[in-house]
Amino acid sequence: xxxxxxxxxxxxxxxxxxxxxxxxxxxxxxxxxxxxxxxxxxxxxxxxxxxxxxxxxxxxxxxxxxxxxxxxxxxxxxxxxxxxxxxxxxxxxxxxxxxxxxxxxxxxxxxxxxxxxxxxxxxxxxxxxxxxxxxxxxxxxxxxxxxxxxxxxxxxxxxxxxxxxxxxxxxxxxxxxxxxxxxxxxxxxxxxx
Numbered sequence: 001x002x003x004x005x006x007x008x009x010x011x012x013x014x015x016x017x018x019x020x021x022x023x024x025x026x027x028x029x030x031x032x033x034x035x036x037x038x039x040x041x042x043x044x045x046x047x048x049x050x051x052x053x054x055x056x057x058x059x060x061x062x063x064x065x066x067x068x069x070x071x072x073x074x075x076x077x078x079x080x081x082x083x084x085x086x087x088x089x090x091x092x093x094x095x096x097x098x099x100x101x102x103x104x105x106x107x108x109x110x111x112x113x114x115x116x117x118x119x120x121x122x123x124x125x126x127x128x129x130x131x132x133x134x135x136x137x138x139x140x141x142x143x144x145x146x147x148x149x150x151x152x153x154x155x156x157x158x159x160x161x162x163x164x165x166x167x168x169x170x171x172x173x174x175x176x177x178x179x180x181x182x183x184x185x186x187x188x189x190x191x192x193x
Contacts, residue, residue, distance in 0.1 A: 018097035034058035039162030
């Protein structure tokens with residue numbers, strides 16, 4: 001807790017961010033849907049310091065209508081590790097970074113469910129949600145990640161793929177910080193609540 005208080009007062013340039021995105025077999029872990037891909041982009045002062053991505057074998061079929069969204073097929077994940085097999089590595093990668101999501105409620109629900117199923121503690125990192133900030137502080141016609149990257153002219157070659165979406169999410173956060181002249185994590189979190 002003391003560590004988080006110290007982090008709140010740091011300048012944004014000193015904050016270690018980890019943007020995370022998942023692709024899934026459906027829309028709710030409560031309905032038995034699982035993660036089939038995860039991507040993480042870590043930055044410090046907007047410079048990429050680490051990248052992590054993995055297909056995940058969800059141990060269930062990916063419905064064709066979902067596969068049509070992210071282009072991930074059963075064949076692509078058949079020989080991939082399960083989330084349980086990469087869970088420890090995933091947690092080590094994100095560490096104590098401030099986690100950045102575009103629609104945190106969606107991705108975080110899946111990640112926490114998978115971590116608990118793997119017998120690990122859920123993440124308790126500080127969370128920043130670019131979607132909430134965009135809705136609160138801007139007035140774009142659409143706040144979908146694909147639309148936002150189009151509006152901001154951020155190259156987004158492969159939408160609905162975990163690593164690509166994580167990479168553009170950190171760029172959206174950089175835009176937000178610059179436009180709103182946010183200098184500290186505590187100020188950023190005021191917009192993300």
